[in-house]
Amino acid sequence: MDVQAIRQEFPILHEEINGHPLVYLDSSATSQKPRTVIEAVDTYYKKANSNVHRGVHTLGSRATEQYEGAREKVRNFLNARSTAEIIFTRGTTTSINTVAYSYARANLKQGDEIVITPMEHHSNLIPWQQAAKATGATLKYIPLQDDGTISLEDARAIVTENTKIVAITHVSNVLGTVNPVEEMAKIAHEHNAVIVVDGAQGAPHMKVDVKDMDCDFYAFSGHKMCGPTGIGVLYGKKELLEDMEPVEFGGEMIDFVDLYDATWKELPWKFEGGTPIIAGAIGLGAAIDFLNEVGMDNILAHEQRLADYAMEKIRTIDGITVYGPEKRAALVTFNFDDVHPHDAATVLDAEGIAVRAGHHCAQPLMKWLDVSATARASFYLYNTEEDIDRLVDGLLKTKEYFGDVF
Template sequence: MIDFTQLRKDFPILFQEVNDEPLVYLDNAATTQKPTLVLDALRHYYENDNANVHRGVHTLAERATADYENSREKIRTFINAKETAEVLFTRGTTTGLNWLSRSYGDAFVQEGDEIVISFMEHHSNIIPWQQLANRKGATLRYISITEDGFLDLEEAKKVINSKTAIVSIAHVSNVLGVVNPIKELVQLAHQNGAVMIVDGAQAVPHMKVDVQELDADFYAFSGHKMCGPTGIGVLYGKRELLEQMEPIEFGGEMIDFVNLYDSTWKELPWKFEAGTPNIAGAIALGAAIDYLSEIGMDSIHRYEQELVDYVMPKLQAIDGLTIYGPQDTKDHTGVLAFNLEGVHPHDLATALDMEGVAVRAGHHCAQPLMKYLHLPATARASFYFYNNKADADRLIFALEATKEFFKDGII
């Protein structure tokens, strides 16, 4: 049995005061904190093995290369890819989606084709497809959201059709906190001859993801949202599709031979990884995966669900507070977007920060969703496994105090 109260001690940043109050960090959908194990991995690389990978035969280069590729294997196991050739290191989810737009999209999307996304997508899963549609004369189509905050699967069955070339959907919404039916969407896409791309930024850190079981063609996620460093991420792709794609960045170890007027590329996965990669980031991401695997993703998912079961009814009991997305805790992840009547989200987040509670406020890089919901912005509290019920209580207390302040001017 994992003692999650003890795991909190692995995160030194949490033990500080903000505005003379103990920090309650509830902005995990934006980025997660790093355990000592990951910080040590970064420091160890730079202090002991700092060398470029794949290029040298000296000892430091060989150690760095071994650790870098060992992290790739850890990721392969973590998401159950068939082989490491299907695991590409990127700067993050955004980079992976842009690579797909530029490489796969430019090669295989034709004029008159359709690209399907949903109204709940992050900007990183909207703009690359907008740009691709503009370049190729394709049509961008959106799947609607039901009144209770779910992706409308019945409409998806109509929107995804024989003209669809690409379907790209978030596994978990970064605003509505809903888990989307990826397996059903994959089946719809494949039945219509389309490829399925999944934005997994909010899923991989919080639940067990098996890319073979999902049968997704591509799956992108970020290291910094799963206890890893910033600037490192992963794009998974099926080998047969990656082999048909051309790289969009050139130079460094992605090259096989360079002639005066043409060049050839290395085999997968290296043909996509131009220049000196984020070696330290990749190695530290491997350490983060070791850490998460030791806890167990099923355990993390169950614990976070316990926190949602605890905090969501308390939020729903606050008069004038509206939670967006599904209202049943069993359908809601630890991402909770809400507004307090009469208080702008930015003012609300500022007031909570004065109580030491860090939440996000704004459009959460989802402006089309805000427009769809007829909202200018929301506040958002997002939980991770190092949070606890005391953090939830502090959030509720701070919200009640803020409500009273804006009502009576007393805090």
């Protein structure tokens, strides 16, 4: 894997920020985009811009072919059985909300249980809170171990015959915890529950095989995996999706309409009301091509080396607390003693280093960590050990800047 060659494909990585070469360490929030993705979106608007499915003219055919071609690329990327199981959405949030509204509210009742964890992003927490309130179901939590992982023994104790839905993140956006989703799927299915996996931090970084995982639903966003913003995917098992009602109604998703009733198109189009995110889907398809060319196994191995290197270097700095397990995905979340993470991130930005600071849309997890916010450096296929060295130098300058508190 030639990281320097990969970096050349990302125009923004050659930017200067505050007089310094950019070090971008915020890919968990959104990844940067390679030329092939930018050009795919640009070419669509220049040469194929048209609405999909409805037109018989040449531009309409081009747009439809590219849009549905992107769906096939997603199907292959996830190893799903059929393109009928691939629904384009605005992102992970919309995908999970679709399941929470369409599946959960139709299948839950008083006394049923939804099982999640305290590490969930708000997008995989609030929809289940609302579903529980709407149906009378109970929300239950698998407790976290001291290092921010979950115990399968705890999971087996929490998931019961009353559990109807298990919702869990593939990878924590704060701790870097990689959850045992395959084992969690087995536990859920032993109790006739469905499992919903938040793959926002999983799909960009590792191979995802939904058949091997045996998840019932898997959600992810294009913008975190080199694709455009505003495009995401909901994978769902066909037999479940067929029994679900759409959550948006209007053009494109209908089969037949009369004055008092309507019927829906077959999968996946019944969940894609209105003009879809055509350019976004085409850009996502180009991003998948790019990632496949690099190789998901190569990306994962590279990121693991970066995570290990970052942990080793950051831990040498006195006055920093690192959160999360030893074995982790490609991010390091940390705090300086007595320095707010926003202040630390501001000093780093002055050095051209972009990290994320805040609660990371995970306020219950911040409460569990006993902090109000943290700083997070997250890595992707285009990052290098030199980027981490720059981060460490920036952290040392931050410590020097706030030296009176140490």
